[in-house]
Amino acid sequence: MTTSDIVATLDALGAAARGAAARMAASPRAKRDAALRALAARLREAGPELETANAQDLRAAADKGLAGPLFDRLRLDAHALDTVIQGCLQLAEMPDPIGEITGVTQRPSGIRVGRMRVPLGVFGMIYESRPNVTIEAASLAIKSGNACILRGGSEAIRSNVALWRCVQRALADAGLPETAVQLVETTDRAAVGRLVAMPEFVDVIIPRGGKGLIERVAREARVPVIKHLDGNCHTYVDERVDLELAVRVVDNAKTQKYSPCNATESLVVHAAQAGAFLPRIGAVFAAKGVEMRGDTRVLAALKDVAGAKLVAATDSDWGEEYLAPIVSIRVVDSLDEAIAHINRHGSHHTDAILTTDHPNAMRFLREVDSASVMVNASTRFADGFEYGLGAEIGISTDKFHARGPVGLEGLTSQKWIVLGEGEIRE
Ligand SMILES: NC(=O)C1=CN([C@@H]2O[C@H](COP(=O)(O)OP(=O)(O)OC[C@H]3O[C@@H](n4cnc5c(N)ncnc54)[C@H](OP(=O)(O)O)[C@@H]3O)[C@@H](O)[C@H]2O)C=CC1
Numbered sequence: 001m002t003t004s005d006i007v008a009t010l011d012a013l014g015a016a017a018r019g020a021a022a023r024m025a026a027s028p029r030a031k032r033d034a035a036l037r038a039l040a041a042r043l044r045e046a047g048p049e050l051e052t053a054n055a056q057d058l059r060a061a062a063d064k065g066l067a068g069p070l071f072d073r074l075r076l077d078a079h080a081l082d083t084v085i086q087g088c089l090q091l092a093e094m095p096d097p098i099g100e101i102t103g104v105t106q107r108p109s110g111i112r113v114g115r116m117r118v119p120l121g122v123f124g125m126i127y128e129s130r131p132n133v134t135i136e137a138a139s140l141a142i143k144s145g146n147a148c149i150l151r152g153g154s155e156a157i158r159s160n161v162a163l164w165r166c167v168q169r170a171l172a173d174a175g176l177p178e179t180a181v182q183l184v185e186t187t188d189r190a191a192v193g194r195l196v197a198m199p200e201f202v203d204v205i206i207p208r209g210g211k212g213l214i215e216r217v218a219r220e221a222r223v224p225v226i227k228h229l230d231g232n233c234h235t236y237v238d239e240r241v242d243l244e245l246a247v248r249v250v251d252n253a254k255t256q257k258y259s260p261c262n263a264t265e266s267l268v269v270h271a272a273q274a275g276a277f278l279p280r281i282g283a284v285f286a287a288k289g290v291e292m293r294g295d296t297r298v299l300a301a302l303k304d305v306a307g308a309k310l311v312a313a314t315d316s317d318w319g320e321e322y323l324a325p326i327v328s329i330r331v332v333d334s335l336d337e338a339i340a341h342i343n344r345h346g347s348h349h350t351d352a353i354l355t356t357d358h359p360n361a362m363r364f365l366r367e368v369d370s371a372s373v374m375v376n377a378s379t380r381f382a383d384g385f386e387y388g389l390g391a392e393i394g395i396s397t398d399k400f401h402a403r404g405p406v407g408l409e410g411l412t413s414q415k416w417i418v419l420g421e422g423e424i425r426e
């Protein structure tokens, strides 16, 4: 495809999406919920077709040398398929966010002023090679009355096309425009450049990925962006802490799954607990093959842990998102130092404090500048389903209305409504 072919293709997708968005915004809840139930049925009946497409993607990815967690998240097995099917059915049962009117007050002039929740319009989404995200994004778009243009990772292209066919059939089944959800079928990255620069068709861009993607979008986007960036998440073990709880939570936050953006990448430990806590968590990490990159105090505290993979941390480790069995560890002398370290080196995604000290917990919640801040819980909980949102588009690292796990509400905004009876302004 030449660049001008790509521009023409994207423009056609954009024009169709713009038309579909108006119809989606005006559609009754019953139709959107019917489309979600139809999608669940279509996905179920397309099982073998989806399996074949995914097997082709997996084979091609393996030939390219993709391995480990990145390979695993490309897999659309029966469990992953069933999870997205259940997600569609759950979304269909959730209240309709669209048209909700809140906060109506009567003004001295007589007019009544309030707010109505409305879809954003058309969103463009660029995301990793993870096929289930295609259905999560499509289903959230349908429920929230938006139209969307999806550009998934290139390794997942065959799976995404097969899934998208199911979405189109489901929209048609429910009498909604098939163009409410469209897929960019070329893997040429020039399409991303066009998608982010057509404000006449796209209202907002949702990039979900690493630094390279975000840098490009930040440079080239001509529409508002809701960034779903990398997670350099921290867990801080405070001066006063329940050690059993700390070992359990840190172990889960780092090792339950290495690839998600909400896994803890960096451990910060108060000096008062370094001697007691570090050897215990060090033994857990050693048993699981997690490499520990620490400062001098960390290395001293861990030197007798059998089988520990120890490396001296460099400055660049504090800002690193490993997505792998590696953790950076730093000892600090105060809560102030911990907060300053996290705000400086973190990615404003998710950070947790483990403490029995209530004032310290409250300070951490207020002063750590991240989308999710947690007390005595694993950073792995930063997830739309775990937060009760039904599903998630991703985890926003931006500071606007959509911050942290983004569900239906994040795909809407509120417009002012004014209800009068012929009042005029004096
Ligand atoms: N905050 C959140 O909700 C989430 C964040 N992430 C983050 O994503 C990263 C890991 O995912 P990974 O797949 O490696 O992410 P990448 O950023 O490599 O890829 C994500 C998507 O962006 C595209 N892309 C990447 N760079 C460019 C570019 N320069 N121009 C155009 N398109 C581009 C990719 O396309 P192509 O296929 O062509 O490579 C892919 O579709 C981690 O940092 C992780 O934390 C992951 C999931 C959720």
Ligand SMILES: N[C@@H](CCC(=O)OP(=O)(O)O)C(=O)O
Pocket: 073, 128, 130, 259, 260, 261, 262, 380, 382, 383, 384, 392, 394
């Ligand atoms: N919400 C997700 C995290 C999103 C995420 O990081 O996705 P990915 O990097 O594709 O595994 C979860 O907690 O599983």
